[in-house]
Amino acid sequence: MYDNGTHVYTVEKSVKTDLFESHDHYNVDELLSDDHKLARDAVRDWVKAEVSPIIEDASEKAQCPLHLFKGLAEIGAFGPSLPEKYGCGGMDEIAYGVIMQELERGDSGIRSMASVQGSLAMYPIYRFGSEEQKMKWLPKMASGEIIGCFGLTEPDHGSNPAGMTTNIKDDGDSVILNGAKMWITNSPVADMAIVWAKNEEGRIKGVIVERGMKGFTTPEIHGKLSLRASITGELVFEDVRVPKANILPNVEGLKGPLSCLSKARYGIAWGAIGAAMDCYDSALRYSMQREQFGRPIAGFQLTQKKLAEMITEITKAQLLAWRLGSLANVGKATPAQISMAKRNNVNMALEIAREARQIHGGMGITSEYPIMRHMMNLETVLTYEGTHDIHLLITGMEVTGLNAFK
Amino acid sequence: MKILVCVSKTPETTANINFTNNNTEFDTNGVSFIMNPYDEWYALVRALELTEANGGSVTIVNVGPSINDAVIKKGLAIGAKDAVRIDAEPTSALFVAKQIAAYAKSEAYDIIFTGKESIDYNGSLVGGMIAELLDLPYISYASSMELAGSTATLQREIEGGTEVVQLDTPFVVSAAKGMAEQRIPNMRGIMMAKKKPLNVATAEAAQSNEKVVEFKEVPKDRAIKMINPEDMAELVRLLHEEAKAI
Ligand SMILES: Cc1cc2nc3c(=O)[nH]c(=O)nc-3n(C[C@H](O)[C@H](O)[C@H](O)COP(=O)(O)OP(=O)(O)OC[C@H]3O[C@@H](n4cnc5c(N)ncnc54)[C@H](O)[C@@H]3O)c2cc1C
Numbered sequence: 111m112y113d114n115g116t117h118v119y120t121v122e123k124s125v126k127t128d129l130f131e132s133h134d135h136y137n138v139d140e141l142l143s144d145d146h147k148l149a150r151d152a153v154r155d156w157v158k159a160e161v162s163p164i165i166e167d168a169s170e171k172a173q174c175p176l177h178l179f180k181g182l183a184e185i186g187a188f189g190p191s192l193p194e195k196y197g198c199g200g201m202d203e204i205a206y207g208v209i210m211q212e213l214e215r216g217d218s219g220i221r222s223m224a225s226v227q228g229s230l231a232m233y234p235i236y237r238f239g240s241e242e243q244k245m246k247w248l249p250k251m252a253s254g255e256i257i258g259c260f261g262l263t264e265p266d267h268g269s270n271p272a273g274m275t276t277n278i279k280d281d282g283d284s285v286i287l288n289g290a291k292m293w294i295t296n297s298p299v300a301d302m303a304i305v306w307a308k309n310e311e312g313r314i315k316g317v318i319v320e321r322g323m324k325g326f327t328t329p330e331i332h333g334k335l336s337l338r339a340s341i342t343g344e345l346v347f348e349d350v351r352v353p354k355a356n357i358l359p360n361v362e363g364l365k366g367p368l369s370c371l372s373k374a375r376y377g378i379a380w381g382a383i384g385a386a387m388d389c390y391d392s393a394l395r396y397s398m399q400r401e402q403f404g405r406p407i408a409g410f411q412l413t414q415k416k417l418a419e420m421i422t423e424i425t426k427a428q429l430l431a432w433r434l435g436s437l438a439n440v441g442k443a444t445p446a447q448i449s450m451a452k453r454n455n456v457n458m459a460l461e462i463a464r465e466a467r468q469i470h471g472g473m474g475i476t477s478e479y480p481i482m483r484h485m486m487n488l489e490t491v492l493t494y495e496g497t498h499d500i501h502l503l504i505t506g507m508e509v510t511g512l513n514a515f516k
Numbered sequence: 517m518k519i520l521v522c523v524s525k526t527p528e529t530t531a532n533i534n535f536t537n538n539n540t541e542f543d544t545n546g547v548s549f550i551m552n553p554y555d556e557w558y559a560l561v562r563a564l565e566l567t568e569a570n571g572g573s574v575t576i577v578n579v580g581p582s583i584n585d586a587v588i589k590k591g592l593a594i595g596a597k598d599a600v601r602i603d604a605e606p607t608s609a610l611f612v613a614k615q616i617a618a619y620a621k622s623e624a625y626d627i628i629f630t631g632k633e634s635i636d637y638n639g640s641l642v643g644g645m646i647a648e649l650l651d652l653p654y655i656s657y658a659s660s661m662e663l664a665g666s667t668a669t670l671q672r673e674i675e676g677g678t679e680v681v682q683l684d685t686p687f688v689v690s691a692a693k694g695m696a697e698q699r700i701p702n703m704r705g706i707m708m709a710k711k712k713p714l715n716v717a718t719a720e721a722a723q724s725n726e727k728v729v730e731f732k733e734v735p736k737d738r739a740i741k742m743i744n745p746e747d748m749a750e751l752v753r754l755l756h757e758e759a760k761a762i
Contacts, residue, residue, distance in 0.1 A: 187703070
């Protein structure tokens with residue numbers, strides 16, 4: 111991890127215990143193997159021990175707990191479904207899903223630290239890199255020694271990445287990279303970036319840009335009111351000379367970044383369930399304890415409507431994610447199916463956060479409870495990795511065959 | 517150093533406890549199970565630490581049906597080398613101890629660990645019984661253990677203080693809080709566990725002539741009273757007049 115010495119970390123540990131209990135209304139656990147449950151419980155224990163005690167304060171102070179990169183690596187959250195040969199987990203897609211679910215149960219920002227490293231930085235090297243690139247980068251990224259980031263979005267090209275202007279020009283053994291990327295998770299602390307840029311023929315290529323290359327800077331973006339525990343920045347390239355050996359040889363075009371996004375979106379479809387479960391669990395407990403008009407507010411029909419709808423939506427989202435995971439395990443999950451699950455599950459989580467916030471009354475707006483933090487985080491999750499509306503258009507195009515983007 | 521760690525399966529700490537069959541049986545419906553925390557956090561982790569420092573291997577043993585494999589796999593994921601499941605319903609402490617003793621007899625373990633108790637029935641019996649059956653010394657409720665060669669130094673928390681005990685292997689020890697700290701398995705451990713042997717042994721014929729006649733629940737009418745932290749006098753009054761504790 112890159113540290114320029116300016117990172118401030120004054121977060122204090124809370125003594126409050128994380129009371130989270132999972133709820134499984136449809137015995138979805140029976141669809142999981144022993145290994146899936148072991149993986150899930152391990153990450154749940156890790157989150158309770160390492161994330162919960164610091165996350166409210168880290169989020170309030172907008173300080174990324176950078177030490178958790180090491181912890182995430184130790185638990186095995188970086189590229190869990192990539193092969194063991196590269197120092198990764200060799201697990202299946204459902205295991206990867208439940209890991210993301212539990213991380214996001216803690217915080218979407220912490221889950222983002224892992225998603226970006228595993229699905230957006232390691233995965234493109236694994237999928238499109240040469241064997242030499244894989245051996246050079248993957249083991250050190252799995253162990254957290256090297257932190258990566260993923261540069262696709264530009265200041266003027268978000269939902270429409272094909273319009274990107276970041277470009278590479280041929281110069282002997284190297285290419286010269288120019289342009290800028292915006293909203294890049296982990297960028298200020300990353301040792302390397304997977305950057306998508308157009309070559310002179312206008313084709314999109316993946317380039318590994320390394321910290322320290324002349325003309326490459328990563329200014330931090332401040333003032334985020336969402337995903338505050340995750341560090342975000344820009345990538346700025348001014349005539350950066352990158353050796354051709356750093357170009358991912360096996361991909362060209364938008365398919366490159368999009369297949370990484372598919373992988374990450376898949377994880378988000380699971381992750382959102384975690385955030386929703388945390389909100390539901392907190393709302394359920396609060397409503398049983400909080401009394402008004404002489405009885406627990408959980409006894410009022412309007413509260414029950416909220417709680418019943420929450421667990422119904424969580425259950426549907428779990429089944430969607432599980433089915434998607436089963437398809438992904440045999441390589442059959444399509445990008446359109448992943449879009450549907452990402453869109454549905456993130457929106458589900460955001461709505462549950464809003465309802466849960468109401469159940470907590472005034473307490474719901476404080477950092478005593480995780481609700482507002484999840485709600486604010488989920489506003490990012492709704493937008494990044496393809497916005498809510500863009501995913502709707504993807505489904506629309508899939509079912510009608512008509513392109514409504516342009 | 518050859519260490520055997522006895523692990524049992526207990527309900528999760530937040531599980532809803534109900535009984536069936538005229539209150540003679542624990543209702544396992546909807547209950548999730550975990551490895552008994554004393555076995556996992558203290559016994560198993562300390563056993564692993566000792567073999568990591570001194571060489572050797574840790575085997576875990578469980579007496580139970582095949583559904584217990586999930587709990588055993590966790591032990592393998594945390595770091596045990598292999599596992600044995602003795603295939604039988606664990607009907608009583610004596611039955612379990614007889615099974616483990618029969619298995620351990622021919623294996624010459626240097627140390628046999630149990631947890632200080634299981635968090636469900638809290639019997640604290642199996643360790644002592646294994647020791648007796650194998651004619652080995654037994655140190656109960658040990659909260660720390662150091663090893664120099666084949667000599668172990670253990671601490672036991674006793675009423676008002678600590679007892680320090682020294683003895684040579686082999687022996688049986690039950691591990692209490694303080695012995696080690698929880699170790700969360702990582703993904704690599706979980707995958708490696710798949711390749712580790714989980715042997716299934718047939719049970720010895722062993723009689724168990726005790727049976728549970730009834731489980732009674734704690735009365736539920738003990739409401740929680742919140743007291744203002746500043747108001748010491750009220751706390752003392754309630755403890756004195758209502759709880760009659762002081
Ligand atoms: C905290 C955070 C972290 C991020 N991390 C990364 C990262 O690591 N790497 C990376 O590359 N990017 C990252 N992003 C960027 C993210 O993916 C983009 O913000 C997202 O793709 C949307 O782009 P935009 O913000 O430019 O919005 P725009 O594309 O400008 O969209 C604005 C609105 O217009 C709508 N819209 C756009 N086009 C259409 C259309 N054709 N039809 C209908 N509606 C349309 C959108 O749905 C949206 O509601 C991150 C963003 C955030 C907030």
